[in-house]
Amino acid sequence: MKRYSVFAIAREAMRHHTGWERAWASPEPRPSYDVIVIGAGGHGLATAYYLGKNFGITNVAVIEKGWLGGGNTGRNTTIIRSNYLQDPSAAIYEKARSLYETLSQDLNYNVMFSPRGLLMLAQTHHEVRGYMRTVHANLLQGVETEWIGPDQVKRLVPIMNIHGPRYPVLGALLQKRGGTARHDAVAWGYARACSAMGMHIIQQCEVTGVRAEGGVVSGVETTKGFIGTKKLAIVVAGHSGQVAEMAGFRLPVEAVALQALVSEPVKPCIDVVVMANTVHGYMSQSDKGELVIGGGTDSFNNFTQRGSFHHIEETLRALVETFPIISRLKMLRQWGGIVDMTGDRSPIISKTPLGNCFINCGWGTGGFKAIPGSGWAMAELVAKGEPGPLAAEFGMDRFRAGRFIDESVAAGVAH
Amino acid sequence: MLILECPCCGVKAEETELSPGHEAHLKRFGPGSSDEEFESYMFARKNPKGVHFERWRHSYGCGKWFLAARCTATLEVFGTYPAQTSEPPPDIVARIKARRPEWEGCK
Ligand SMILES: Cc1cc2nc3c(=O)[nH]c(=O)nc-3n(C[C@H](O)[C@H](O)[C@H](O)COP(=O)(O)OP(=O)(O)OC[C@H]3O[C@@H](n4cnc5c(N)ncnc54)[C@H](O)[C@@H]3O)c2cc1C
Ligand SMILES: [Zn+2]
Numbered sequence: 008m009k010r011y012s013v014f015a016i017a018r019e020a021m022r023h024h025t026g027w028e029r030a031w032a033s034p035e036p037r038p039s040y041d042v043i044v045i046g047a048g049g050h051g052l053a054t055a056y057y058l059g060k061n062f063g064i065t066n067v068a069v070i071e072k073g074w075l076g077g078g079n080t081g082r083n084t085t086i087i088r089s090n091y092l093q094d095p096s097a098a099i100y101e102k103a104r105s106l107y108e109t110l111s112q113d114l115n116y117n118v119m120f121s122p123r124g125l126l127m128l129a130q131t132h133h134e135v136r137g138y139m140r141t142v143h144a145n146l147l148q149g150v151e152t153e154w155i156g157p158d159q160v161k162r163l164v165p166i167m168n169i170h171g172p173r174y175p176v177l178g179a180l181l182q183k184r185g186g187t188a189r190h191d192a193v194a195w196g197y198a199r200a201c202s203a204m205g206m207h208i209i210q211q212c213e214v215t216g217v218r219a220e221g222g223v224v225s226g227v228e229t230t231k232g233f234i235g236t237k238k239l240a241i242v243v244a245g246h247s248g249q250v251a252e253m254a255g256f257r258l259p260v261e262a263v264a265l266q267a268l269v270s271e272p273v274k275p276c277i278d279v280v281v282m283a284n285t286v287h288g289y290m291s292q293s294d295k296g297e298l299v300i301g302g303g304t305d306s307f308n309n310f311t312q313r314g315s316f317h318h319i320e321e322t323l324r325a326l327v328e329t330f331p332i333i334s335r336l337k338m339l340r341q342w343g344g345i346v347d348m349t350g351d352r353s354p355i356i357s358k359t360p361l362g363n364c365f366i367n368c369g370w371g372t373g374g375f376k377a378i379p380g381s382g383w384a385m386a387e388l389v390a391k392g393e394p395g396p397l398a399a400e401f402g403m404d405r406f407r408a409g410r411f412i413d414e415s416v417a418a419g420v421a422h
Numbered sequence: 423m424l425i426l427e428c429p430c431c432g433v434k435a436e437e438t439e440l441s442p443g444h445e446a447h448l449k450r451f452g453p454g455s456s457d458e459e460f461e462s463y464m465f466a467r468k469n470p471k472g473v474h475f476e477r478w479r480h481s482y483g484c485g486k487w488f489l490a491a492r493c494t495a496t497l498e499v500f501g502t503y504p505a506q507t508s509e510p511p512p513d514i515v516a517r518i519k520a521r522r523p524e525w526e527g528c529k
Contacts, residue, residue, distance in 0.1 A: 248469035259465035261444065262494075307424070307442035308494045310471045315423060317438050350465050407461040 008203035010115050030195060031202035036209050039235030040068045042389060043227060044242055045214045045250060047071035049080040049190075050367055050374065051242035052197035052208075053382020054389065059204040061383070062390040067206040068236075069198075070229060072213035076194030079244050080375065082312075082344035084267045084301040086280055086289065087376040088125045088185035090152045092141050093412050095400035096353060097148040102397060103380030107188060110379060116196030118188050119294070124279040125185030126160065128329070130174040131285055138180040152182045166276050166332050173328060174286055186280060187291055193378055217254040217364070224254070224364045239364040240389050245310070245345030247368035256360050258368070259406050260347045265304045265372050266314035268341040270333065272296030277330075286325030290333075298333060300326065304346065304372060314343035346371045351405075353412035356384055356398040365389050366403075424492075429502050431484040443477030445469075446489045447509060447528070471495050473518055473525050475510055478502075491518060 009015065009028055019026055042058060044051045047069045058064040069075075087107055089100035106113075107120045129135045138154060145152040157169045160179050169176035198208055209231070216228035217239070226235035241250050245262045272295050282289040287303040302322030305315050319341060327334045349355060349369040354377070356367050367385045370377060384397035394402065400412060424437040433439075445467050451459040468474070474494045479487050489507060491500040491514050500521065501514040510518075510528060518525055 246471070248467070249471055257462070257466040257468070259467065261467050261469045262471075308444070308469060308474055308476065309497070310495045311497060315437055317423075406465045407457050 008199070011117075030199040031208055033210065034207045036068060036070075036207065036212070036229075036231055036234050039226065039237075040207070041066040041236070042238045042240060043067070043234060043236040044069045044240045045227065046078070046241070046243040047075035047194070047198065047208055047210065048078045048242065048244060049076070049193050049197065049378035050244070050370065050381050050385070051240070052194055052201060053378050054240055054242055054367065054385040055201045055206055055382075056197045056204075057383045057386035058390060059201065059206060061386055064390060065204045065206055067201070068234065069201065069206065069208045070212050070214055070227070070234070071208070071210045072230075074210050075198050075208060076191055079344040079346060080194050080378070081191055082267070082342055083190055083375045084289070084291070084299050085187040085190050085375055086125065086185070086282070086291070086373075087120070087122075087188060088182050088280075089150050089376070090125075090127070090141060090145055090180060090182045090185070091414055092144050093353075093414060094148060095412050096414055097145065097150050099380045099384060099397050099401070100377055101148070101150050101380075102383060103377045104184065106379035106383065107376075108184075110188075110193070110196070114196040114200045116192060116199055118192045118196050120186070120188040122184045122186040123291075124163070125182045126163065126279055126281045127180040128160070128281065128283045128285075129177045129179060130283060132177070134285060135177050138178070141180055150182075151184060152180055155179055155181050163279055164277060164281060166330055167281070168329060168331050171328075174283075174325075176329070190375060193375075197382075214250060214253070217250070219254065219361055219364075222360070223362050237363065238389055239361075240385065241359075241364065241366045242368070242385070244347050244368060244370065244374070247347050247366065251359075251366065254359065254361055254364055258355070258366075259350050259403065260355075260369055261308055262310055262345050262347055263304045263306060264309040264311060264314040264343045265301070265346045266318055266341060266343045267299065267301040268319060268338050269293070269297040269299050270336040271339050273298070273336065276332070281329075283325065283329055286329070288322045288326040288329075290326060290330065297339065298336065300338075304348070310345055312343045312345055348372075351411035352414045354381070354401055355403045356381065356388060356394065356401040357403040358388070358392075358394075359403075363392075424497060424499070426478060426490050426499060426502050428480040428483060428486070429488050429504050430480065430486040433480070433483050435480055435483055439480065439482040441479045441481040443479055443487065446475040446477045473500070473522060475528070477505070493522070
């Protein structure tokens with residue numbers, strides 16, 4: 008792999024850009040691998056990357072039914088934060104956030120991490136108390152967040168109307184090193200680095216069955232034939248239930264649609280990410296100038312990657328009160344993704360009833376921010392067969408034990 | 423927009439009038455059951471991509487619960503029926519089989 012650098016740009020400028028290589032190879036599958044990862048979203052690719060980087064396991068295939076990054080990884084609103092309430096969540100999301108800080112250098116690929124600051128607005132007294140509690144929890148967890156009053160919110164976001172009338176802004180939880188990154192670039196950067204280590208990324212290849220004998224997986228049936236493996240990692244987000252069924256077990260997961268939309272591009276007007284959980288809306292501005300907007304999930308089981316129109320209406324109605332200047336903006340595009348929701352709204356990084364099969368899912372509406380940390384933890388689980396400290400609490404046995412990691416109260420909104 | 427006919431009051435209700443109640447026909451396990459049974463009753467879900475039987479409440483209408491058979495991949499509705507039913511009625515099963523010959527039945 009040729010490195011990207013300022014010298015590479017200069018060199019290619021001199022020779023009409025004829026020397027750029029393909030970022031990753033498109034090989035035909037081998038008969039078998041040491042590890043197969045199903046799903047080339049951010050989490051699957053990061054799992055493969057850290058298997059190679061941290062454990063020297065490179066005889067790996069990542070199998071993807073569509074194109075890499077075409078699932079939720081390429082459909083999300085790219086918010087990155089780690090201001091969670093519970094200790095296990097703060098640990099893994101902060102690990103991820105801190106890996107994002109140097110990910111571009113690590114991958115030699117610009118993922119455009121932009122720690123522009125993230126505000127979670129408190130618009131009820133209940134939320135004020137909740138976020139103050141989170142600030143204290145974060146202090147103990149070593150996650151840098153602070154509570155700020157309405158005046159300071161207004162200073163940070165001049166276009167915000169803090170006076171309501173329905174939902175005045177009473178303050179906010181600020182994480183200064185939260186922000187955004189370019190979602191496709193995260194998938195592409197990991198894919199390029201995996202390919203450079205000799206791993207196979209096999210796109211347009213759907214896994215249709217899992218072959219197992221005596222509680223041990225021997226390989227997967229795919230649209231390109233049978234492929235053998237010593238270990239299997241299932242990392243397929245919205246389709247986790249379907250692949251788990253192929254492997255013969257059931258998950259505490261349901262799939263629902265989550266939508267997002269972007270406005271026409273406008274001049275820079277907001278340079279932080281703002282989340283308003285009471286009214287269910289959040290917004291940031293992309294480098295192209297579009298306002299990137301998201302809201303709540305449709306609450307019924309749904310695999311259509313669309314979502315219901317009235318949710319967009321609710322989200323925009325709420326945001327127009329808080330940001331009156333957006334009321335006459337045109338919306339350019341709207342889309343949906345299928346998110347995998349668990350009972351406690353926390354993810355699963357777990358062993359399964361099959362000895363050499365592992366699963367990573369349940370990131371639901373908020374897993375983009377977790378990609379590097381999740382891949383790191385999943386690689387450790389797959390390599391050693393046992394979870395390390397980051398993943399230990401996220402086993403799916405927690406539902407039987409009643410040991411929930413309850414973030415549904417803390418996270419409130421989809422993001 | 424999803425439209426379901428409420429079998430209690432007969433109104434063709436649109437989604438904004440309804441609240442979803444997720445998987446129907448769950449077998450309840452309570453005190454005295456094993457941990458596995460209780461866990462699977464509480465958390466494990468079929469979550470099919472295709473035919474799904476589910477509970478709905480006509481919350482901004484008559485307020486009553488009812489059941490619906492629906493395809494989660496296309497949003498096609500096969501029919502609705504009263505909540506006081508322990509398995510899908512034969513006419514709805516027949517309609518699903520006609521529309522989805524590959525359907526393996528209620529697992
Ligand atoms: C609208 C929206 C907004 C969001 N906003 C945010 C946000 O602001 N911040 C945040 O942190 N998170 C956000 N999320 C959540 C985030 O996008 C996801 O949690 C994350 O991208 C999940 O990554 P993944 O790699 O697990 O899944 P995916 O990217 O969905 O990858 C799974 C892959 O598996 C493949 N696959 C499935 N079945 C098979 C099969 N049988 N064989 C082969 N391949 C298969 C799929 O094609 C897919 O490419 C948002 C999600 C949505 C939908
Ligand atoms: Zn009714």
